[in-house]
Structure formats: C-alpha cells, structure tokens
Amino acid sequence: MLEEIMVTGIGTINPIGGNVQELWEGLLTGKSGVKRVKSFDVSGHQNKNGCEIDTLREPVLFETGRTMGRATRIFMLALEEAVCDAGLSAEELARERTGLSIGTTMGEIEPLEAALMNKGKGVNGGPHAIAENVADTLKLSGPVWTITNACAAGNVAIARAMEELLANRADIMIVGGVDAFSWAAFTGFSSLRAMTPDLCRPFDIHRQGLILGEGAGVLLLERQEHLLRRGHRPRARLMGYGLSCDAHHITQPDPAARSAISSIESALKMAQLDKASIGYVSAHGTGTPANDRMEAKALKAVFGETTPQLPVSSIKGHIGHTLGAASAIEAVVCVKALETGILPPTLNLREQDPECDINVIANEPLCKPVEYILSNAYAFGGINSSIVIGKTKEN
Template identity: 35%
Template sequence: MMKRRVVVTGIGAINAIGHNVEETWKSIKDGVCGIGEITNYDNSLTKVKIAGEVKDFNVADYLDKKAARKMDRFTQFGVIAAREAFKDSGLEIDKINADRFGVAVSSGIGGIGTIEKDHSKALQKGYDRVSPFFVPMAITNLAAGNIAIDLGAKGMCTCPVTACAGGTNAIGDAFRNIRDGYQDIMVAGGAEASITPLGVGGFTSMKALCDNNDPARASIPFDADRSGFVMGEGAGILVLEELEHAKARGAHIYCEMVGYGASCDAYHITAPLSDGSGGAKAMVNALEDAGLKPEDVTYINAHGTSTPLNDKGETLAIKAALGEAAKNVAVSSTKGNTGHCLGAAGGIEGVICVKAVEEGYIPATINYQNPDPECDLDIVPNVGREQEVNVAMSNSLGFGGHNATIVFKKYGE
C-alpha cells in the first residue's frame, strides 16, 4: 500500500514562556527563561523552590468555569492547546468526517494534583467523601478524552503513557495512523501539570531535580555544571492531516511530517544506556522511515534535560546515529526556556520544531556558560540563528528506557 503524506496544519501551546504559540515562539527567539519561584503550592514544603510554571493562568479566561472544575490542571492545559491548534488549522467539525478525526495526547503522570487534594480530603472526611469527579480528573487519558469531546473527534482516541517520551510517541503514533490510511486528521501531543508537592518531592528524592534554586543556573542543558532537571508544565498540540485532505480545503501547511522512530533501552527503570545506543536507534529508525540521510538533518531539538547522564548519553546517541554529519548539525535544548514538561515535552518541542522549519530559525540553548567536553556538539549556545531549516528532528527519552524521535521537513509539492 502506498504511504500517504502527512502535513502539519495547526499548532497550539501553553507553557512557562507563553499562553499560546505566538507568545511561546517570541519567547524562544528572545531567549526568555520561564523558570522562577514555585507558586502552585507552599514551596516551603520542598527543598526545590523553582519550576517552569504557567504564569498568570486564570482558567476562566479559556474554559467554562463549570467544565473546568471537572478537569485536572493537566487536562485544562491540553484542552486549551488543542482548541488553539484546531482553530489555527481552520478545520470545521461539520465539514469533515468526524469518524476519521482522532486524538493522541499523552501525559506522563496525569492528575497528580487531583490525587493529592482528594487524598487529603479523604483523610479528613472519609474516603467515601472524595469528589465524584476524582477518577475522571485523575486518570491519565482524560486530557485526550476531554479533547475528543470538546472538538467532536470520533476516530481513534488514545493516550500513550511513556513517561517523558509520551508527547513524541503520541505525535508519532498519530502520524502513522494517517500515513497508513486509518485516519485523515489527528490532534496529537502531550499535557502535564505535576508541579505539586508530591511530584516535586518524588523527583527530588530520586536525585533527578536540580536543587540549585537560581533560575539562571538550574535548567542548563549540556553545561558542565548541570545537576538535574527543572520541572515544567503545560501542553503542546499539533494538528496532523493527510496532504490531499489539507490541499482540498486550502489549508495552511506549516511543514510535512516525514518520519518516526522508537526504541527501548531495556536496561534500567530510570537511567539511560550510558553509550546512548537506545536513543541512537530511535533516530536511525526515524531517518530510515523518512527516507533521509544523516547529512539531510539541519536541526535537532534535543531531549537535553540538564541531567548529567541524559546530556552526555544523548550526545553519544546523536554521534552514533548521524556519524560524521553530527559535526554539522545544530543541536539545542529548549528546556532551558520551559523546564522539563515530562509527557508534554514532546508536544511543546514538536511545536517549536514546526516553527523552526516554517520560519528558518534555530532556537538557542540558553543560560549556557561552562562547556562540557563530553557534550561537544554544536549546541547553539545562548543566541539563536536565522538559518533555513530543511529538516528538524525532535528527540524524547523517558524513564523505562523509552526513546522516540520525530522528523519534520520543509513542505514542497
């Protein structure tokens, strides 16, 4: 069967540096760091005091109050970004076949804020007094479910839960479902809201978070002084569409999605393979899927979490996957801007890659000061570049050994 072509026709985002795509992209180009003091809860409860929170967020500005009360914060973010992406695409639900319109939206942790709140209530008043909306607010698939309800998408609706690779896996799964003829349109990405005492405390106790509370020296991917990641939150959503379907309605096409690769380290519950071989396989698989050579890649949006193991291992992975071409590819991590948004990271970074291809701009790795000889790629330090981006790759790696890579290409007839 001939593989169908897939294009990006809509994008939406909310995160620490913007409430929408326009704000987010401007902040990327301006080198804005969205990390600051935690206000979501009393930060005296945790050693880590900083995170990449969505700032000045009033859900009533976006969603009906009654509906919002039945959604955890991660679901609210997902619905907000999905609405933006759907509106941006110009699609109208009554003019498409809703049975061939699907949703694939990940979350790594789901409604942890709801779980904490209702558990506290249960201890005080009894377990039978928890909210009747506790379960549908807490479970991880309900961002995807609520988005499908909100937009009227009656095709497949799924939520891959692969930790920090989830958003990228969701976009990749959506791509394949359109390319292979199962769906015509997919809303895909990730949503997360785990800046809570339990979320931050859990990652702190396993030594994954940076406990340097200086926002300018905390999320510092590829820097020799990196010591852990900084938690972020938000959502990033793409509308993927079969090319002929998009052309028939005169849609604006941002770029083409051409490849997806996935692999598993099968090694450790949290640590990546030190030689980066698992991540390399995902990149190789994605390039083969796209029919591209390593030297075709202009830009890689790295997973780049700012943990010692990840950034060193991902550097080795890129070298293994691209060979000699690794010397000439621009590699940056935008987690210096947004923090690490876990299951939403791949969605937000997917949006950033789409904009990079569309506008010919390579984002910087901000707050970079001290080079690490073991992370010796062209990491675009501190200042972004106006440069044509023909092919952009986005990497995401997750606890459990999950590796995922997606590939976008400048659209041409």
C-alpha cells in the same frame, strides 16, 4: 513511498507563552519561566523553583459541559489555537473522521493528590481522563489514544497519530502532549535528586539537573489527500519516527546509547532521508549529566564526521521539563524553526561539558534555514523516541 502526513495547525501554552508566537519570541529573547513554586508548599524541599503557568483562561471555541482538571484545561487551550490555525471548527472536527492521541506522564493527577492530602475526590482523574474529556467535548468519531510513555509520551503520541493516518483510520488526528505542575511529580523528582536548585543548564559542565514545568503542545495532522480536498495550506510535513526501548535501568539511560541510536536511525529510514539531510536537532537535553551525555553520544554515533557542523539545542532552560508535553511543545517549535530559518538557543549554557562535544547553540538564536529537523525525547524505563519534521514543498 509513504503518503505524506501534513502538520496543518499548531498550538501551545507553557510557562513563557500563552500561544505559539509568545513562546517563539520568548525562546529567541532568552525569556525564562523559572520562579519559586506557588502551587504548593515547597519549604520542606531543597529545590524550590519550577516553571508554572501563571494564569489559565477558559477556552472560548469549545463549550465543555463538565468540570475539568488543570491538565485538561491546559490541553484545551493549546488545542483551541491549533484548530484555529488549521482553519477548522469544532463542528468540522465532529463531522470528519477525526481522532485523538494525547501523551502525558501524570495524567489528570488532581484527584490522587487530593486523596493523599485528604481534600476530597475532586475532578475525574487518571491518565485517560484528559482524552475522554476532549473526545466527548468535541464529539470525535475517530480513534482515541492515551499514551503514557513518561517524558517521551509526546513523540510516541505523534507516532501513534501518524500510524492512524497512514492506515486510513482517520483523516485528521489531534495529537499532543500535556502535563500540569504537580506535587506528586515534584516530590518524586526531588526524591531522585534529579532537580537543580537554581537553573536548568543543558549540556553545561556545571549543570545539576532539571527544572519541572507544565504546559501543552498540540498539532493537527492530516492526510495529504484530505488536506488537498479542503484547500488549506500545510505548515510542515511529518516525515517519520523511530521508537526503541533498552530497559537498561528504571531511571538512568543506557550510557552506551545503543537504543537511542536505533531510534534516530529508524526515524531517518522511515523519512527516507540520509543523515546529511538533517539541518538541526531539537534535543531532549534535560540538564541531567547522564541524559545529556547519552544523547551527545547517540548524535555522534549517527552523524559521525558531520556532527561538529550540526546545530543542536534544548529549550528546557526556558520552560523547564514539561514531562509528557515536552516533545510535543518541541515539535511545535520545530515547525517555527522550519518556517523562519531561525534555530532557538540553549539557555544558561556557559561552559559546555567536554563529554557533550556536539555543536550546541548557546544563549543566542542561530539564523540558519534548514529543510529537515530531528527531534528526540527519552524517558524512564529506557524509552527512546525520535521524529523527523520537514518543510513543505510550498515553502
């Protein structure tokens, strides 16, 4: 049996909440982060909406001695909440064998955008800059990873952190995903015609695509032995993960869902659970026709005759697609769902696509205590990821 890996702290900042509780309340009350983009001029784009964070305060727990880009600042705010939630301090993180695993799609993109627009170099940039900034600020001595598996990066970062703990290379892992709203991402998705002109409608027959968002989700993971020594109460258990790549197409998922099925089955196997144990699925649910149908097909293939009773939802109608942050924020939401016995709804779903014939929670939360949750994330290039999170024995 694998050593248990515990979730001991969670934090987030996103378009509908500056912390976990604000996000949770926003999900349950149908709050939407969609509004006209303010970060840059969108007059030349067909799609003019996005999910941006209105204001960013400065972190108070960590003293940074450097100028940081927007993505790093977003991550640090979510990290601050997660560290406090775990009952830790910056000094304790520096003393312990603490590692870091950050998933991102765009990284610290500001310098590239500044160069493209002839606005100068700006802050230290690149995918690696976020992890470097955080590790240097906290004086971390454990392994440091930057994961750039696009929209699956949050889940892949969680998997990487879990492996570091299981291999006893760290006692605590800071893990999460982050992306800032960017002109490069907006223009890229616009060129692919993947964005909707109005609202993101996961699994709806009238959906037209995704809405871009920004934010961060952070979890503090600890080996059970280490957590027992310091006497802090865990919030959830990280049970297992599954990763696969089908390389079907650079942007389109495999319509047969073969590798997505494999990632779900691998996660269940690592968690030592059968399919009947899963009480809820946090779907990737981007609101694009191909992705929603592929995920529905994967769930039906794995869960078979029990699929009609298995609740599924996507939070991207509320906060948009936050790219590398998406599955990390969704993992935070999964912890809240386990603790409260409430499952968040899929916003903007009016008429479900008959090709997505799964049990989607529409518009109103569902009260249903569950023991184990499956959370999926998929990415360009055929990357598939799934994690399983469970209740603690104390709960």
